[in-house]
Amino acid sequence: xxxxxxxxxxxxxxxxxxxxxxxxxxxxxxxxxxxxxxxxxxxxxxxxxxxxxxxxxxxxxxxxxxxxxxxxxxxxxxxxxxxxxxxxxxxxxxxxxxxxxxxxxxxxxxxxxxxxxxxxxxxxxxxxxxxxxxxxxxxxxxxxxxxxxxxxxxxxxxxxxxxxxxxxxxxxxxxxxxxxxxxxxxxxxxxxxxxxxxxxxxxxxxxxxxxxxxxxxxxxxxxxxxxxxxxxxxxxxxxxxxxxxxxxxxxxxxxxxxxxxxxxxxxxxxxxxxxxxxxxxxxxxxxxxxxxxxxxxxxxxxxxxxxxxxxxxxxxxxxxxxxxxxxxxxxxxxxxxxxxxxxxxxxxxx
Amino acid sequence: xxxxxxxxxxxxxxxxxxxxxxxxxxxxxxxxxxxxxxxxxxxxxxxxxxxxxxxxxxxxxxxxxxxxxxxxxxxxxxxxxxxxxxxxxxxxxxxxxxxxxxxxxxxxxxxxxxxxxxxxxxxxxxxxxxxxxxxxxxxxxxxxxxxxxxxxxxxxxxxxxxxxxxxxxxxxxxxxxxxxxxxxxxxxxxxxxxxxxxxxxxxxxxxxxxxxxxxxxxxxxxxxxxxxxxxxxxxxxxxxxxxxxxxxxxxxxxxxxxxxxxxxxxxxxxxxxxxxxxxxxxxxxxxxxxxxxxxxxxxxxxxxxxxxxxxxxxxxxxxxxxxxxxxxxxxxxxxxxxxxxxxxxxxxxx
Numbered sequence: 230x231x232x233x234x235x236x237x238x239x240x241x242x243x244x245x246x247x248x249x250x251x252x253x254x255x256x257x258x259x260x261x262x263x264x265x266x267x268x269x270x271x272x273x274x275x276x277x278x279x280x281x282x283x284x285x286x287x288x289x290x291x292x293x294x295x296x297x298x299x300x301x302x303x304x305x306x307x308x309x310x311x312x313x314x315x316x317x318x319x320x321x322x323x324x325x326x327x328x329x330x331x332x333x334x335x336x337x338x339x340x341x342x343x344x345x346x347x348x349x350x351x352x353x354x355x356x357x358x359x360x361x362x363x364x365x366x367x368x369x370x371x372x373x374x375x376x377x378x379x380x381x382x383x384x385x386x387x388x389x390x391x392x393x394x395x396x397x398x399x400x401x402x403x404x405x406x407x408x409x410x411x412x413x414x415x416x417x418x419x420x421x422x423x424x425x426x427x428x429x430x431x432x433x434x435x436x437x438x439x440x441x442x443x444x445x446x447x448x449x450x451x452x453x454x455x456x457x458x459x460x461x462x463x464x465x466x467x468x469x470x471x472x473x474x475x476x477x478x479x480x481x482x483x484x485x486x487x488x489x490x491x492x493x494x495x496x497x498x499x500x501x502x503x504x505x506x507x508x509x510x511x512x513x514x515x516x517x518x519x520x521x522x523x524x525x526x527x528x529x530x531x532x533x534x535x536x537x538x539x540x541x542x543x544x545x546x547x548x549x550x551x552x553x554x555x556x557x558x559x560x561x562x563x564x565x566x567x568x569x570x571x572x573x574x575x576x577x578x579x
Numbered sequence: 580x581x582x583x584x585x586x587x588x589x590x591x592x593x594x595x596x597x598x599x600x601x602x603x604x605x606x607x608x609x610x611x612x613x614x615x616x617x618x619x620x621x622x623x624x625x626x627x628x629x630x631x632x633x634x635x636x637x638x639x640x641x642x643x644x645x646x647x648x649x650x651x652x653x654x655x656x657x658x659x660x661x662x663x664x665x666x667x668x669x670x671x672x673x674x675x676x677x678x679x680x681x682x683x684x685x686x687x688x689x690x691x692x693x694x695x696x697x698x699x700x701x702x703x704x705x706x707x708x709x710x711x712x713x714x715x716x717x718x719x720x721x722x723x724x725x726x727x728x729x730x731x732x733x734x735x736x737x738x739x740x741x742x743x744x745x746x747x748x749x750x751x752x753x754x755x756x757x758x759x760x761x762x763x764x765x766x767x768x769x770x771x772x773x774x775x776x777x778x779x780x781x782x783x784x785x786x787x788x789x790x791x792x793x794x795x796x797x798x799x800x801x802x803x804x805x806x807x808x809x810x811x812x813x814x815x816x817x818x819x820x821x822x823x824x825x826x827x828x829x830x831x832x833x834x835x836x837x838x839x840x841x842x843x844x845x846x847x848x849x850x851x852x853x854x855x856x857x858x859x860x861x862x863x864x865x866x867x868x869x870x871x872x873x874x875x876x877x878x879x880x881x882x883x884x885x886x887x888x889x890x891x892x893x894x895x896x897x898x899x900x901x902x903x904x905x906x907x908x909x910x911x912x913x914x915x916x917x918x919x920x921x922x923x924x925x926x927x928x929x
Contacts, residue, residue, distance in 0.1 A: 253888045421894075424878065424887070426776060426800040432879070432887040440888050447892045450776040450878060451802040452740075452834025456899035459836060484802025486809060490844045491837060528774065528800060529782070534882040537774070537782040538603045538790050542797045544771075549806035 230441065231256060233281055233396050236288050236360060240352040241295065244288045248275045249396060253437040261285075264293050264311045271318040274428065278397020279471045280504060283324030284366050286315045287359035290332045294355060299348040301340050308333055308355070320521045321480055321548050323472040323509045332358045363399045369504045369562040370400030374410035377502055377560035381411035385464035386419040388454055391482035392434040393469025393502065403469045404502040405435070407560065409442060420446045421463060423454060425482060427527040427545065451484050458495040466492045470503035470559075477553025477569035478515025479503075483546050489555035498557040505561045505578055513571075515550035523547050580791065581606060583631055583746050586638050586710060590702040591645065594638045598625045599746060603787040611635075614643050614661045621668040624778065628747020629821045630854060633674030634716050636665045637709035640682045644705060649698045651690050658686055658705070670871045671830055671898050673822040673859045682708045713749045719854045719912040720750030724760035727852055727910035731761035735814035736769040738804055741832035742784040743819025743852065753819045754852040755785070757910065759792060770796045771813060773804060775832060777877040777895065801834050808845040816842045820853035820909075827903025827919030828865025829853075833896050839905035848907040855911045855928055863921075865900035873897050 235245045237260075244261040250273060251257050259275055261267040267289045270276050276285050293311030297304050312329045319325060335358040336351060343350070381387060387408065394405035401409050408420060420439055425431035432448055439446035449457065457463050466488050472480040479485075479501050492499040512518060525543035529536060537543075559566040559574075566577045585595045587610075594611040600623060601607050609625055611617040617639045620626050626635050643661030647654050662679045669675060685708040686701060693700070731737060737758065744755035751759050758770060770789055775781035782798055789796035799807065807813050816838050822830040829835075829851050842849040862868060875893035879886060887893075909916045909924075916927045 254885055422891075423802075424776070426774070426802060429886055432891075436891045437888050440891060445892075447894050448875075448878060448887055449894050450833070451800070452773075452776060452837055453894065453896065453899075455837030455840055456833065456896065457894070459899075483800070483806065487802055487805030487837065487841060490805055491840055494840045494844060525798075528798060532882050532884040532886075535604055536779055536882075537798055538787045541772075541782075541786045541790060542795075544797050544799050544803065544807070546803065546806065549803075549809075 230395065234276060234285055234399060236363070240291065240349065240356050244285060244292065246270060246276045246285070247396070249277060249434060250275050252433050262292065264289055264314060267292060268314060268318045277430070278392060279322035279324045279469065279507060280366050280398040280403065282319060282322050283328035283506070284363050284399045286325050287328040287332045287362045289315050290329065291352065291356045291359050294352045297348070301346065301348060301351060304348055304351055305337065305340060308336055320519050321471045324504070324506050327506045328362050331362065366398055367400035370398050370402055370406045372562035373403050373502050373504065373560055374401060374406030376562070376564050377407035377500065378410035378414055380465065380500060380558070380560070381407055381416055381418055382464040383416040383418065386421055386462055388421040388423065388457070388463045388466045388488070389435060390423040390431065390468045390485055390488055391425045392430040392438065394435055394438045396434045396438055397469060403504065404467045405438065407467060407502055408444060412444060418445070420444050421457060422446050422448050423451045423484065424448060425484065426451055430482070454488055455491045458491055458497055463497055466497060466499045468501060470501045470507050471548055472518050473503065473508045473559065474512045474514050474518060475510045475574060476514045476571045477556060477559065477574055479551045479556060480515065480518045480520070480548045481551065483549050486549040486551045489551040493555050499555060500558050500560060501556055502560040505563055508574065508578060510578070515552065518550055520549070521547040580745065584626060584635055584749060586713070590641065590699065590706050594635060594642065596620060596626045596635070597746070599627060599784060600625050602783050612642065614639055614664060617642060618664060618668045627780070628742060629672035629674045629819065629857060630716050630748040630753065632669060632672050633678035633856070634713050634749045636675050637678040637682045637712045639665050640679065641702065641706045641709055644702045647698070651696065651698060651701060654698055654701055655687065655690060658683055670869050671821045674854070674856050677856045678712050681712065716748055717750035720748050720752055720756045722912035723753050723852050723854065723910055724751060724756030726912070726914050727757035727850065728760035728764060730815065730850060730908070730910070731757055731766055731768055732814040733766040733768065736771055736812055738771040738773065738807070738813045738816045738838070739785060740773040740781065740818045740835055740838055741775045742780040742788065744785055744788045746784045746788055747819060753854065754817045755788065757817060757852055758794060762794060768795070770794050771807060772796050772798050773801045773834065774798060775834065776801055780832070804838055805841045808841055808847055813847055816847060816849045818851060820851045820857050821898055822868050823853065823858045823909065824862045824864050824868060825860045825924060826864045826921045827906060827909065827924055829901045829906060830865065830868045830870070830898045831901065833899050836899040836901045839901040843905050849905060850908050850910060851906055852910040855913055858924065858928060860928070865902065868900055870899070871897040
């Protein structure tokens with residue numbers, strides 16, 4: 230299996246990414262040696278998926294200290310600057326802010342506790358913290374899968390949207406981790422994969438990942454999900470999440486909300502699988518989650534070919550918000566939150 | 580405005596089509612001089628849209644008689660053969676069968692009434708009947724638009740899917756005709772255009788057509804409709820139809836059913852605009868409508884570029900069926916059928 234991202238070497242090393250812009254046609258690795266290169270990789274979706282973006286950003290703070298003057302105060306300022314720049318690379322995923330805060334806080338605590346520490350000692354702390362986030366992500370993925378695998382219907386079919394798989398994390402994914410664990414347990418099921426316009430993460434990434442893992446995967450266009458549900462061919466819908474508000478409202482790839490309504494209408498369970506770091510308890514509900522709008526060209530052009538009139542207006546939000554009321558359960562590394570609301574989410578995270 | 584299709588010349592003439600496979604990048608006309616060429620044009624969607632396919636097929640029977648031996652019996656056999664071949668070109672749209680039946684019946688009636696008629700007299704009858712279908716289609720479009728224009732919300736926004744416009748008919752369209760008439764009446768509104776995967780008839784055709792007509796059109800991906808509805812930005816959904824069963828169940832472009840569920844959930848009216856020839860009273864409900872499945876390559880490749888693993892399984896139905904219960908009204912050239920069901924449809928068509 231191709232690793233989605235990996236730190237190579239010591240504090241002087243680099244972040245090695247699988248370039249997801251080129252999948253499934255080419256498997257090419259991208260070496261990030263500077264913060265600007267990493268920001269570009271995040272913005273252009275060479276690395277994507279909320280957990281993977283968080284892990285990558287943690288290592289980004291290691292990169293931030295590689296060419297800094299050997300002065301602790303300068304280093305701390307440089308970290309703060311890099312943190313701010315990295316945080317601005319994608320506005321919706323909360324894991325990004327979580328990872329940056331965690332690494333930065335560890336660095337600040339270290340320098341205040343050890344004011345005479347060397348710059349290299351600080352860099353070791355930053356790398357260790359970034360690597361810890363990576364390792365925890367791998368473990369988190371495994372646990373999400375184990376917690377949620379019982380929800381996968383043996384002999385049935387699951388619909389997934391976008392890519393919440395190994396390609397979106399350092400480990401074996403969030404939503405897809407349930408499928409990998411269920412398959413390991415001997416369950417047989419089909420995975421319907423939404424192609425996920427406009428950037429086709431389902432067709433390009435999830436279909437590729439599912440085939441690599443030997444799953445029975447069938448690709449569909451996003452607008453076909455409803456008719457499959459009506460035909461009784463889908464037994465569960467399963468997606469990841471980019472941010473979850475305190476009340477359970479969940480931001481995820483555009484199209485997720487529509488699927489949640491269709492699932493509700495057809496009495497099909499709708500599951501979100503995400504690490505507990507995806508919760509943002511600072512916001513009460515989904516209306517407060519900022520939604521990134523991306524370039525019209527993502528919709529109007531494809532593979533260098535224009536597919537719409539060049540002067541047409543376009544609305545291209547990257548995410549939408551699914552009401553907690555439409556979510557049957559949220560699966561985290563800690564367990565399952567059934568019928569999520571503010572109370573049981575607070576209990577789950579306590 | 581570019582004509583979607585037009586017969587050029589006399590009984591020895593040809594069918595001139597706007598090649599919709601090349602829009603919006605190139606405006607190229609395609610001259611069909613034989614039945615096989617027309618069948619290829621229908622199958623590959625150079626001409627598409629249920630009413631336009633019907634009109635084109637009518638002229639196809641004129642082409643069928645162009646190189647036939649000057650013998651009435653041979654001609655009638657040739658007509659039957661061409662009718663069968665043309666009917667097999669697309670299985671879902673009922674207008675195709677309607678037009679073929681009508682032209683063929685006129686030819687058979689003529690020859691039984693005038694057994695000594697010349698082959699050229701028969702060919703004139705066939706051309707006249709095909710041209711009558713064309714002329715009626717133009718008038719039908721205008722009337723549908725006039726009947727439905729009062730439903731277009733002044734100051735609001737309408738979502739449409741696929742292309743039920745001038746490009747789908749000989750006239751000014753079915754669903755889009757309502758918009759053209761409403762605009763003529765001075766109403767101001769926005770049109771959200773679903774791109775309509777996999778063949779992007781919305782992005783390529785409806786967006787182009789709306790821009791040509793000067794409408795305020797905004798292109799979206801199919802999976803964005805739900806979040807726009809949730810945000811209160813859509814006041815009506817309006818599509819065409821390929822076949823309507825006796826109870827009002829409606830086959831239309833894949834994705835229409837999902838939109839009908841989303842509209843119902845958000846209490847947004849959902850309208851179908853189609854000529855009365857779209858009704859197929861021989862079938863009681865939508866479950867009996869055959870749904871064409873098309874090539875996986877339509878989903879896995881785009882503009883010659885592979886966008887999914889080459890070995891991935893694909894489900895690619897061209898249409899789905901929307902339950903009559905999800906349809907607020909069907910607009911035909913005869914008027915409006917509110918809350919369509921078997922009874923009021925029978926009354927409307929009587």
